[in-house]
Amino acid sequence: MRTILICVLIISASISSCKSVEWQDISGGQLTIVQSKHSPFPHPERFEGHRYGDSLYSFEEHYNDSSVAIFIPENYSKSETVDLVFYFHGWDNNIQKSIEKFKLLDQFSGSDKNAIFIFPEGPKNSKDSFGGRLEEKDVFKALVTDVLTFLEAEKKVNTTTPGKIILSGHSGAYRVISYILNRGGLVENITEVYLFDALYAQIENYLHWIETYNGRFVNLVTPDGGTLEESVELLSDLEDWGIPFQQFEKNDPSLDELSRKKIITVFTSLGHSEVINPYFEQLLTTSGLISNPQ
Secondary structure (H helix, E strand, O other), X not given: OHHHHHHHHHOOEEOXXXXXXXXXXXXXXXXXXXXXXXXXXXXXXXXXXXXXOOEEEOHHHHOOOOEEEEEEEOOOOXXXXXXXXXXXXXXXXXXXXXXXXXXXHHHHHHOOEOOEEEEEOOOEOOOOOOOHHHHOOOHHHHHHHHHHHHHHHXXXXXXXXXXXXXXXXXXXXXXXXXXXXXHOOOOXXXXXXXXXXXXXXXXXXXXXXXXXXXXXXXXXXXXXXXXXXXXXXXXXXXXXXXXXXXXXXXXXXXXXXXXXXXXXXXXXXXXXXXXXXXXXXXXXXXXXXXXXXX
């Protein structure tokens, strides 16, 4: 899969042009990379780059990539709406590296859900949680429209109407996800949120979404990733508000356990980058998405 992915990145084309792009047949489905003007970057706040500590992350190298990866599982069946699963990477990462390291496409296809996987490029190989354009009002909605319009033109779907949307992300992705929940538009469509050792801040946005929209929220926590204190605070707030939740102190909750409650926190003993695989597949398997037809 690694060689195929590199080829796709080279042939990426403009999503707004509605030109036909080349889809790569890979294990489990089809993959392409497009560019969208509603991707997180480029963004004016990073035209001069971003400094973290003694390092300067330049605009050209880290904030000038508007790529969006799109993966369609091989048994995908067109319907009246299109269910979407979004993934956002954390610090020092990018689309290609994340897909390879965490086996995201294998996990997605392994969940056997009738949905399409969408992965916008974030701050590329940078120590930065800024969500760029996706922190602005209704830009997430515009990105979804852009993607679905492209997919309809490619005859991969027969509608531009979104169905259920799942937001997931690792580490610094907490910020872009929280802004999407707060002001991105389509919040009524967002049914589930998965945080992979990512609850560093923005608790109020997550609590508001949980309380208002009754969605499924799963938070995986590591002992040394920096999310432990915020995760404990979230549970305390949920308890104060009378919102039922489930917590586990183990590395391997079963699929049955993951299905029992809508609000779940898993306190693991794993490392910061060990909470994505195989938990992404397990959470999708136990999600409210319908399964692919056999």
